[in-house]
Amino acid sequence: MNTTRQMNPIKQMCTAPSGQPEVLQGNIAFAVGCIRAGIHCADGYPGTPSSEVIDKGLSQVQDMIKVGWSVSEAVSVGVGFGHTLAGEDCVVTMKIPGLMQAGDVVTSASFFTQDRGALIYYVATDFTPSSTQHVLDPRYLFKSCFLPVFEPRDHQEMHEASSIAVEIGRKYNTSVVIMPSGMLCHSEGLVRLMAEQSREPVPMPESLHAYNCLPGLTRKNYNTMMDERMPALVKMVEESPLNHWIKGSGKRGVVVYGPNAMYMKEVKALYEPDIDILSLGFTNPLPTNLIKQFCESIEGEIFVLDDGFHYVKEEIERNGIKVTAKPEFAHTTEWDPALIAEFLGHTIEKRGSKTQPLMRPPMICAGCPYRLFGEVASSMLKKKDIEAIFGDIGCNSLLYFMNALDTGVAMGASENQRCGYVLSKPEKASKCISVIGDGCECHSGMDGTRNSAFRNAAGVKIILDNEWTAMTGGQPSPSSPVNLAGEPNVFNLVDAVRTQGTDVVEVSGYDYKGIRKAMKNALKAAEDGKFTTVIVQGTCIRMVPKNKYGQKLTVDADKCKKCGMCNICPGIKLGEDEIPEFTNLCTGCVSEKPACMQRCAVGAISIDNKPVEKVKSSVSIATAPETIETPTYDKNILPKRLSVAIRGVGGQGNLFFGRVLTKLAFLSGYSDSNVVKGETHGMAQMGGPVISTFACGESLSPVLVPGSVDCLISMEMSEVFRPGFVELLKPNGTVVLAKTAILAPGMSASDYPSEELIKKELADYNVVIVDVLQQALNLGDATGRCANVVMMGAMSKIAPFNVFPDEFWFMALKGVSPKPVIWDTNYAAFMAGTTLL
Numbered sequence: 001m002n003t004t005r006q007m008n009p010i011k012q013m014c015t016a017p018s019g020q021p022e023v024l025q026g027n028i029a030f031a032v033g034c035i036r037a038g039i040h041c042a043d044g045y046p047g048t049p050s051s052e053v054i055d056k057g058l059s060q061v062q063d064m065i066k067v068g069w070s071v072s073e074a075v076s077v078g079v080g081f082g083h084t085l086a087g088e089d090c091v092v093t094m095k096i097p098g099l100m101q102a103g104d105v106v107t108s109a110s111f112f113t114q115d116r117g118a119l120i121y122y123v124a125t126d127f128t129p130s131s132t133q134h135v136l137d138p139r140y141l142f143k144s145c146f147l148p149v150f151e152p153r154d155h156q157e158m159h160e161a162s163s164i165a166v167e168i169g170r171k172y173n174t175s176v177v178i179m180p181s182g183m184l185c186h187s188e189g190l191v192r193l194m195a196e197q198s199r200e201p202v203p204m205p206e207s208l209h210a211y212n213c214l215p216g217l218t219r220k221n222y223n224t225m226m227d228e229r230m231p232a233l234v235k236m237v238e239e240s241p242l243n244h245w246i247k248g249s250g251k252r253g254v255v256v257y258g259p260n261a262m263y264m265k266e267v268k269a270l271y272e273p274d275i276d277i278l279s280l281g282f283t284n285p286l287p288t289n290l291i292k293q294f295c296e297s298i299e300g301e302i303f304v305l306d307d308g309f310h311y312v313k314e315e316i317e318r319n320g321i322k323v324t325a326k327p328e329f330a331h332t333t334e335w336d337p338a339l340i341a342e343f344l345g346h347t348i349e350k351r352g353s354k355t356q357p358l359m360r361p362p363m364i365c366a367g368c369p370y371r372l373f374g375e376v377a378s379s380m381l382k383k384k385d386i387e388a389i390f391g392d393i394g395c396n397s398l399l400y401f402m403n404a405l406d407t408g409v410a411m412g413a414s415e416n417q418r419c420g421y422v423l424s425k426p427e428k429a430s431k432c433i434s435v436i437g438d439g440c441e442c443h444s445g446m447d448g449t450r451n452s453a454f455r456n457a458a459g460v461k462i463i464l465d466n467e468w469t470a471m472t473g474g475q476p477s478p479s480s481p482v483n484l485a486g487e488p489n490v491f492n493l494v495d496a497v498r499t500q501g502t503d504v505v506e507v508s509g510y511d512y513k514g515i516r517k518a519m520k521n522a523l524k525a526a527e528d529g530k531f532t533t534v535i536v537q538g539t540c541i542r543m544v545p546k547n548k549y550g551q552k553l554t555v556d557a558d559k560c561k562k563c564g565m566c567n568i569c570p571g572i573k574l575g576e577d578e579i580p581e582f583t584n585l586c587t588g589c590v591s592e593k594p595a596c597m598q599r600c601a602v603g604a605i606s607i608d609n610k611p612v613e614k615v616k617s618s619v620s621i622a623t624a625p626e627t628i629e630t631p632t633y634d635k636n637i638l639p640k641r642l643s644v645a646i647r648g649v650g651g652q653g654n655l656f657f658g659r660v661l662t663k664l665a666f667l668s669g670y671s672d673s674n675v676v677k678g679e680t681h682g683m684a685q686m687g688g689p690v691i692s693t694f695a696c697g698e699s700l701s702p703v704l705v706p707g708s709v710d711c712l713i714s715m716e717m718s719e720v721f722r723p724g725f726v727e728l729l730k731p732n733g734t735v736v737l738a739k740t741a742i743l744a745p746g747m748s749a750s751d752y753p754s755e756e757l758i759k760k761e762l763a764d765y766n767v768v769i770v771d772v773l774q775q776a777l778n779l780g781d782a783t784g785r786c787a788n789v790v791m792m793g794a795m796s797k798i799a800p801f802n803v804f805p806d807e808f809w810f811m812a813l814k815g816v817s818p819k820p821v822i823w824d825t826n827y828a829a830f831m832a833g834t835t836l837l
Contacts, residue, residue, distance in 0.1 A: 021671045023189065023191070043083070043091075048130075068485070072411075076092050113174075113221045127182070155188070184258075256304075257283055304316060358753075366570045374404040381403065388406050393410065412445040454501070460526055460532050461502070465493060503531065518534045551594070553582055571583055654692045661694040662676075735766065768837070779832055
């Protein structure tokens with residue numbers, strides 16, 4: 001029996017021969033690297049862009065590593081520190097706001113100088129930001145904690161980062177920070193699997209008496225750190241082979257670190273081949289002597305590319321070296337190749353579009369159990385029944401775009417804000433509410449519940465309980481039915497909240513009248529000095545069993561008053577005659593009472609209980625082959641450099657599209673050069689604009705340079721006008737448009753640009769329009785989810801992608817989604833797409 005085939009893909013990579021090439025997302029490359037580096041334990045709290053390390057990576061190999069989610073970052077760091085006191089090496093994952101939440105533990109633990117297992121912090125940045133509430137630069141904090149900071153520059157270093165960190169942690173008795181860019185976390189790149197390592201736990205003394213932060217012990221540890229750890233770390237970074245000096249003519253030089261090193265290589269290749277580059281592996285401590293040596297070798301200007309704030313620039317200038325950096329109060333928090341090229345004085349032609357794109361604010365999913373609460377809260381704000389809603393972080397933050405939320409500061413802070421507001425203005429106790437998700441309540445929000453009870457702060461707190469940490473991908477939390485290991489959860493959120501000293505009212509998220517009644521009663525109780533928590537319950541629709549989907553709705557056009565009250569969800573839109581129509585995104589509110597039906601005052605919307613008639617498809621559905629033979633072909637016909645950018649709306653399968661392209665390139669032979677892919681994550685996925693990028697061959701960066709892209713794909717017609725998209729295209733490039741229009745809730749068909757206007761705007765380009773959604777629907781896919789695969793079929797017949805044999809497309813599709821039922825659908829969709837051109 002071939003046992004390798006029974007392994008899941010993560011385990012296969014964890015045990016594969018060293019040197020084997022793979023195209024991996026940065027977070028997955030790191031996760032696989034943790035196993036191959038012999039890391040014993042991992043813990044964390046979900047937070048984009050770090051979540052996949054545990055969620056999609058280490059959780060798949062729980063027989064090879066001790067791994068779990070904790071209720072908050074502070075707790076997970078404490079758990080990680082406990083693992084190291086048992087002598088084992090532990091990685092703790094988080095994003096920058098999570099670092100701040102865990103700050104007390106991180107800073108206190110940084111000063112221990114005794115032997116223990118390595119404690120490694122994987123702190124993902126989001127300096128844009130895409131899904132983070134601030135752009136704080138934590139390097140200053142790390143410096144004050146005397147923590148070594150390694151910033152990976154590419155996907156290979158993401159893979160090897162834990163191996164580098166564990167050796168430093170053990171050798172120098174220090175916690176170690178790995179700080180990857182969010183771009184590296186979520187993009188994909190070519191990786192060669194490193195050699196497997198193993199190490200025994202550190203022998204620990206019988207007594208842990210020395211691991212205490214009493215002032216006298218802290219002073220002693222500080223002195224030891226100054227005398228021993230820091231001089232040794234400085235020597236280590238000065239001599240580290242991870243510092244790369246890429247020689248040029250010596251006329252101009254650039255100091256870089258993190259992914260900017262990869263971008264700078266791209267800029268050097270495209271615009272300035274004779275520039276010198278000093279690429280740093282560590283940002284704390286910095287190799288000051290090496291930097292001085294580099295700067296002294298440069299005749300002219302020396303540039304520094306800082307992400308975040310100005311940390312490296314300030315450190316260099318503190319040593320008396322003059323450098324050119326972004327202005328002190330620059331808006332730039334993350335560089336890309338185009339920004340770098342322009343910063344260095346090179347001109348990049350940018351050809352934008354005149355037509356403005358549609359506004360697409362992030363939104364909660366079609367059928368989400370939060371929606372009716374949002375409608376009630378928005379209405380109460382409008383009517384002045386309430387005057388302020390103090391919000392939190394997570395899916396509930398999207399209620400802001402429904403005019404059902406005001407503030408949003410940090411996880412767990414919503415009730416604390418309400419408490420302070422009411423303590424200052426007691427007369428407003430019945431005129432404001434706080435809102436929080438179940439995950440955030442378990443994270444740190446319960447402190448606020450307990451505090452309001454303790455402070456006698458009357459009023460109303462709303463907990464939106466969808467059972468999962470939904471915004472970051474559906475990870476389990478204490479309110480979930482199971483934990484990461486699949487074990488039944490014994491924690492009960494309702495009971496826990498009740499014990500904090502608050503009255504608790506439970507109501508279904510799909511009960512419009514029930515929610516309104518519960519809120520009115522709770523606000524009335526607030527007038528009498530009571531503190532009430534209303535828990536709105538309904539499972540996240542992405543975690544609902546698929547057999548709950550499929551409920552169909554119908555509209556009685558004769559009853560409809562065309563009032564638009566039902567137009568609250570991406571699953572519904574108003575047609576040309578203002579009569580509502582249900583889109584392929586409609587979930588039927590997963591067999592609950594549909595929200596739009598409850599909003600209709602005249603009963604025009606109802607559940608369609610008629611048996612579904614099987615309509616014979618007008619499209620010939622191809623049968624998927626069980627085996628695919630590897631084709632023979634001439635690799636010389638492949639382009640030396642190939643790139644594509646794909647735009648669409650969250651939920652259209654753009655990320656899957658990109659994964660298939662990377663697999664296609666890998667199979668076709670680009671594993672000998674390079675394969676990279678970038679993508680949008682975070683709040684933009686929730687119905688907002690998304691972009692995926694792909695490049696292979698003589699390309700280094702997943703962030704594409706304007707004027708370098710061979711083909712643009714727009715899975716939604718108007719998204720082609722999103723700023724910065726058309727300007728990516730080469731002069732002779734191709735634009736492929738899906739004939740798909742997706743209206744945001746509240747919009748009507750008249751708000752959408754016409755097809756004639758779109759064609760006119762793109763008249764200077766090679767434009768192909770294909771109705772991939774209709775073709776997907778013709779195949780019997782009621783949701784149209786395979787429209788992206790139909791587009792791939794069409795794309796396979798368009799230059800330059802028509803050089804790839806069909807067999808490689810099939811192998812890529814099957815490799816990404818190998819389940820037989822999915823493979824059958826994808827094969828049929830791909831073949832249907834090939835008939836469109």
